[in-house]
Amino acid sequence: AQKITQTQPGMFVQEKEAVTLDCTYDTSDPSYGLFWYKQPSSGEMIFLIYQGSYDQQNATEGRYSLNFQKARKSANLVISASQLGDSAMYFCAMSPPDFGNEKLTFGTGTRLTIIP
Amino acid sequence: DAGVIQSPRHEVTEMGQEVTLRCKPISGHNSLFWYRQTMMRGLELLIYFNNNVPIDDSGMPEDRFSAKMPNASFSTLKIQPSEPRDSAVYFCASSIKGQRLAGGDQETQYFGPGTRLLVL
Numbered sequence: 001a002q003k004i005t006q007t008q009p010g011m012f013v014q015e016k017e018a019v020t021l022d023c024t025y026d027t028s029d030p031s032y033g034l035f036w037y038k039q040p041s042s043g044e045m046i047f048l049i050y051q052g053s054y055d056q057q058n059a060t061e062g063r064y065s066l067n068f069q070k071a072r073k074s075a076n077l078v079i080s081a082s083q084l085g086d087s088a089m090y091f092c093a094m095s096p097p098d099f100g101n102e103k104l105t106f107g108t109g110t111r112l113t114i115i116p
Numbered sequence: 117d118a119g120v121i122q123s124p125r126h127e128v129t130e131m132g133q134e135v136t137l138r139c140k141p142i143s144g145h146n147s148l149f150w151y152r153q154t155m156m157r158g159l160e161l162l163i164y165f166n167n168n169v170p171i172d173d174s175g176m177p178e179d180r181f182s183a184k185m186p187n188a189s190f191s192t193l194k195i196q197p198s199e200p201r202d203s204a205v206y207f208c209a210s211s212i213k214g215q216r217l218a219g220g221d222q223e224t225q226y227f228g229p230g231t232r233l234l235v236l
Binding site: 091102 | 171
């Protein structure tokens with residue numbers, strides 16, 4: 001079974017600093033997808049970034065990048081130059097090895113608070 | 117383009133009443149997912165459809181829950197009768213089921229704004 005672990009329940013970071021949110025995963029299959037979602041206090045789930053297990057380069061989307069270390073089974077989210085609007089819950093998720101089965105496995109989330 | 121649309125955004129009902137949640141997926145997406153989020157259990161997948169056909173409903177809590185997808189642009193999640201423990205945020209998400217390609221995010225699930233349900 002797949003498992004996603006987010007070990008940081010909460011983080012406080014000074015505005016404009018870079019942030020790294022940890023995510024480790026457990027799977028024995030070489031083919032999978034990794035996702036990060038942001039959930040602000042308003043409640044919606046916002047897709048941030050995707051990394052495929054076969055992608056040669058780390059994914060980047062604006063200020064977001066995914067530090068993918070396949071051998072360590074980690075997929076940390078890096079937010080550069082943090083902003084007050086980055087304060088939210090962040091969820092790491094994983095898609096299954098069998099692409100015919102589309103269940104995402106979510107971590108428990110990290111609550112990020114940006115301090116002015 | 118419009119994202120996933122859910123209605124109602126908020127629902128307050130009394131125990132025993134029927135509740136119907138609605139979802140319109142992103143046009144062109146062929147997979148639709150219903151999730152429930154609570155503080156205690158986090159995000160749980162209830163059921164998902166592919167091409168309007170239910171593929172996996174193993175997450176549906178019990179017979180009080182049912183979901184339908186009569187066409188590619190509409191799905192419902194019904195709770196009958198509702199109970200206080202059903203209080204949660206219910207999300208609908210959609211995606212395109214296709215090949216997992218390097219550098220692509222074809223399988224990304226896009227979420228609706230959620231329906232916040234309170235059963236008294």
